[in-house]
Amino acid sequence: MAAPCDWQTVRKTVKERGQYLLEAGIWSDCRFIVGTEPHQQVFEGHKLFLAMSSPVFEAMFYGGMPEKDPIAILDVQPDAFRALLEYIYTDRINLSSFDQACELCYGAKKYMLPHLVEECTKYLWSDLYPKNACRAYEFAKLFEEPVLMEKCLNIICNQTVEVLSESSFDDVEFSTILTVFDQESLNINSELDLFNAITRYANRHSQSSGAKVPRLDGIGSSTSNTEGNTRYPTFKDAIMKIRFLTLTPKAFAEGPASSTLLTESEKFAILMNISSSSATVPMPSGFSTSRQHRQKKSSTMNQRNDPMYNSLYMGNPAMDTSRTSMIQYQPGMNVFSEEGSNENSNKYYCTREMLRVTECMNTSVLDCAVTFTCDKNICVFGIQVPAQTIIEEDRQVAVGASYAELLYAHLLDADGSRLTYTHFTSRVNYRSLINISFNRPIYIQKNKVYKVGVVLHKMGWYTIGTYTLQSTCNGVVFTFGQGQNCDSVRDGLIRSIIFSVPSSNQNNMSNCSVCAIPGVPV
Template identity: 60%
Template sequence: MSNTCDWQIHKQKMNERGQYLLETGQWSDCRFVVGTEPHQQEFSGHKLLLAMSSPVFEAMFFGGMAEKNDAIPILDVQPDAFKALLEYIYTDNINLQSFDQACELCYVAKKYMLPYLVEECTKYLWEDLYPKNACRAYEFAKLFEEPILMEKCLRIISAETEEVLHESSFEDIELSTLVTMLELDELSVSSELELYEAVQRWAVRECTRKGLSPEEGKSLRSVLGHAIGKIRFLTLTPTQFAEGPALSRLLTQDESFAILMNISSSTPGKLPMPEGFTTSTVARKRPVHLPSRQDGVSDAESSVISSVGGDVIREGHKYYCLRNIVQEPHFLNTSILDCSVAFTVDRNICVLGVQVPTQVHAGNTDYPHQPLVDSYTELLYAHLLDSDGSRLTYTHFTSRVSYGALMEIGFNRPVYIQRNKMYRVGVVLNKGGWYPMGTCIQRMTCDAVVFTFRVGARCDSVRDGLIRSIVFTY
């Protein structure tokens, strides 16, 4: 026999056989075009192996959203990261060698719902946290909603602030990250002057990036926005302020005079400060605890504890605000179905998740007949947004579920919401089939908590009725 026919004989382990299929492309039945020009690459794959590992690939190849294209474009992923993803799927091998690679691979692992790979990437990032990359890691963790990693990054920033500020990478951080740093009460700096000088360096670099003149005060202030007001000028001495910030281009003469008058006053903070500037006279504290790179929150703790605005959320008794259905028609979902509903409550509560109805067996003979089995595999995404559309929490859900039931979808982390403020919960269903929809009563009371629901602008109250229950505690 030739080597092309008996290659299996020489592969003793499954990962060796997977490696061979990945490298040679033998029996491949799908292709991916990954990345953008000029760094675009093409990869071959095997639908069965990919679907075995990822519910997203399962839906892509065998579900209602099955891809029909010859080559599947994936433009938002770097080729090296996609290659590493395939290597994990085919061989179980995870070869992380750099911070940047771990970030890229974590992104693609989240996209294709591979939680173990996400966990391994996150662990690598935890262990590779240093002042040089703490800000970038924070931005990554914030973007992909990794609260434990975010907290670790902030602890590094707080405990080793001077090193963070003197890293060249500090000048490349986002404005929102800069504001977050300036809002921390605990920072390891000798005085507020260090923060001011770092902010000035950042503003000069940002002006250069945006093609503005870094020599003009208006340009510097335009890129800084309200961040300048977070600096605690009133903690400086008159000499420190007069010989430093007062001479820079970041402050106008009127602002410098008002601040200096407050610093020199026997009751600082009593005189009018420039609009948007803090009146705090309390110097930043150095953290008592210098965090170890290995410090963290256990998986058990992270599932029941979250910090929001200083409050500690602990999972207590669950309540279910089940929305009463006025009528319940059935709807055939042929591809991807999204639904959402806005709501307010009359007291502060902690939202844990939602309940959504599972599919029912088809009753209309005009459509393909649904097999009469007891269960199917559900695949969906759910999130909670605030009134500005900012995502507070989310979850990917895949599980074997029974027909004609209610499934409970728990968010990745519980979130406190405030009374009389508008929030929106949304669900995206990725499985084709019949779903029971319906118009719901708009006002419900559950254990003394009053929920008022409002449907979206499209006024699709029937489809929004797919969100049957808000799961909460308080």
């Protein structure tokens, strides 16, 4: 597009000139294909503008392994990406709906724009209602926003009847159902409110051919690890959390006793125990034996008067809610190149020695993690995980076939504080190994416990394994499973740790340093 002559002279501010560059597309030197078919859109951008605002874009365009043009971004909605570009070019933030704020916050997290994350989070805080509290909780849980999670749980516990009656409750993740049913304080009339909600949820998803929730009987929803003792939750897991013993015999007989969600023997045993606390028939295995009614909270948190909210958001406007500002690097450190003249730029793969191989089916979201220590100071760049093996059970794929992978990976310290993370979305080949690079490499101190994890969002089969507890690479000894029970499903997808060895392997921060944030453990 040809620009009018001297267009710069009539635009007084940088944001006005940035807005014109974004809209006109002149001098653009990169393109993005955003979203999925049939709603994909192409955006043009300017590498310098993008890299000035985002360290992820800086690595993407000016790192050791620059991305090829056009760049596919499948996990961000076009409208959210347009809003993200508008923020980068003009500092303008236009939030008009809860859904938009969620989508924009996802993009801001992915490209490490902490001020935009903060504004989106504050908007979500101010726009919470029973209709969206569960979805906001899931969003906050995924992106590790504890203040927002607490606020959502307060709304869920204080306005439980309204939350359960909303049609949106039928679409929440099953893990959220279990969290709600676990709460000691719920503002419900009786446990029948919970039973009616899970009945509606079960009917909806049992009739949906594409449901991502488990069936009541667990058929098709469970899978075993190499020990043969791992399964996915079922509807029965939620039902067992209901405090049936707080009901009257009449209320139980007219409600749950007529439901197909309970077996005849379970109905009989529950009714006997409701009728008499000294019944000779025990409660069904795993069912709640509590006779205490849930507590009711008397008041809700008010964001304007809540000290936690004020200290985290209002009193510290520069706070980086993504917590990635904890790591700083000295000028001249080449952290993105695979090879280089100095030792810091060489990457090594500590590949865990596999003892036994099996496969695991991801039906919705699969969270895998492993703790580790090493005997030398190192810098961790990322991890290596296996791609899917097959699309469906007993269905093979052609050699060289690919699919769009979507996952989230992070590195935590011993206290559970997140040190770095990344959102990975790209086409990968089946039966391959995927290299996942964190947004920033992290300095790891010897003999300290760290935890590396990955959350898979694509349904399909993955290769897992059991491994030896120690692996050695380039003179560094890694010890895995520190401080946790070894579980092959939980840690079996972490194949390798990608790292480098500092030239001066002393206990100092000459190349990488952790900057403490007041009140935040590091």
